[in-house]
Amino acid sequence: MTDRSPPAEFTDINEAVGEEWESExxxxxxxxxxxxxxxxxxxxxxxxxDARTTPKTARKHLNILADEGFVETxxxxxxxxxxxxxxxxxxxEQAADILDNVSTDELVTRxxxxxxxxxxxxxxxxxxxxxxxxxxRTNQALAESESPQNEIDPETIREWKTLRRNLxxxxxxxxxxxxxxxxxxxRRSTDDSVPA
Numbered sequence: 001m002t003d004r005s006p007p008a009e010f011t012d013i014n015e016a017v018g019e020e021w022e023s024e025x026x027x028x029x030x031x032x033x034x035x036x037x038x039x040x041x042x043x044x045x046x047x048x049x050d051a052r053t054t055p056k057t058a059r060k061h062l063n064i065l066a067d068e069g070f071v072e073t074x075x076x077x078x079x080x081x082x083x084x085x086x087x088x089x090x091x092x093e094q095a096a097d098i099l100d101n102v103s104t105d106e107l108v109t110r111x112x113x114x115x116x117x118x119x120x121x122x123x124x125x126x127x128x129x130x131x132x133x134x135x136x137r138t139n140q141a142l143a144e145s146e147s148p149q150n151e152i153d154p155e156t157i158r159e160w161k162t163l164r165r166n167l168x169x170x171x172x173x174x175x176x177x178x179x180x181x182x183x184x185x186x187r188r189s190t191d192d193s194v195p196a
Contacts, residue, residue, distance in 0.1 A: 018052060027053040031061040032070070041074050041082030095173035104177050107170060114167040121160050125152075130160040 021030065030051035038047065048058035062083045065071040072086040098107065127133045137152060 022052045027051065027057045028061045028064075031058055032065060035062065035065060035071055035083060035085055038084050041076075041084045043076065043080060043082055047083060091169065091172050092176070094169045095176050098169060098173035099177055102173075104174070107174055107177070111167065111170050111174060114163055114170065117163055118160075118167065121156075121163075129164075130157045133157070 025033075030053060031047060034047050034050045044059040044062055045055045047062060048055045051058060059081075062071055062073075066073050066083070069086055070089045071083050074082045074084075076082045102110070121130075122128055125133050127136055133152065134157070
């Protein structure tokens with residue numbers, strides 16, 4: 001067996017891509033990009049390393065993003081601050097994506113279909129949520145009830161949970177769409193009342 005090393009131009013493609021990213025973006029853009037995918041609390045030092053900037057610069061931009069509501073902060077056990085993507089910003093992002101791809105009329109139809117499917121799950125299993133179903137089935141198994149229950153397909157539980165999540169995002173998108181109509185209506189009525 002021979003010792004073959006890769007050609008020099010391929011030795012560290014990650015570094016080359018990182019350098020290109022650094023040259024084409026600002027520290028703020030890189031920090032926002034990194035924190036956009038940070039769901040577990042992380043220290044500014046870790047965000048800084050991933051964003052190819054200094055911890056001081058990372059803290060400054062993370063605090064700005066926290067003021068904007070894009071980031072949430074939590075105290076660390078060592079007394080520092082940890083940062084992660086805020087749930088509100090995720091909801092708004094998902095809602096905006098839905099509104100970019102689905103008309104309001106289609107969204108209303110899909111919401112009704114999802115509500116109907118949730119009603120079917122509740123009727124089929126006799127409980128209001130997949131979590132309640134798991135507790136009920138566990139209690140029945142522990143009590144060794146005489147009427148054995150059919151084993152629940154884990155895929156059904158996942159689908160039920162996903163359906164609830166998707167319905168929540170769809171409802172948020174519809175609410176944003178409705179609110180935007182009011183803002184647009186208010187803007188037009190203000191513009192109409194201003195003399196030319």
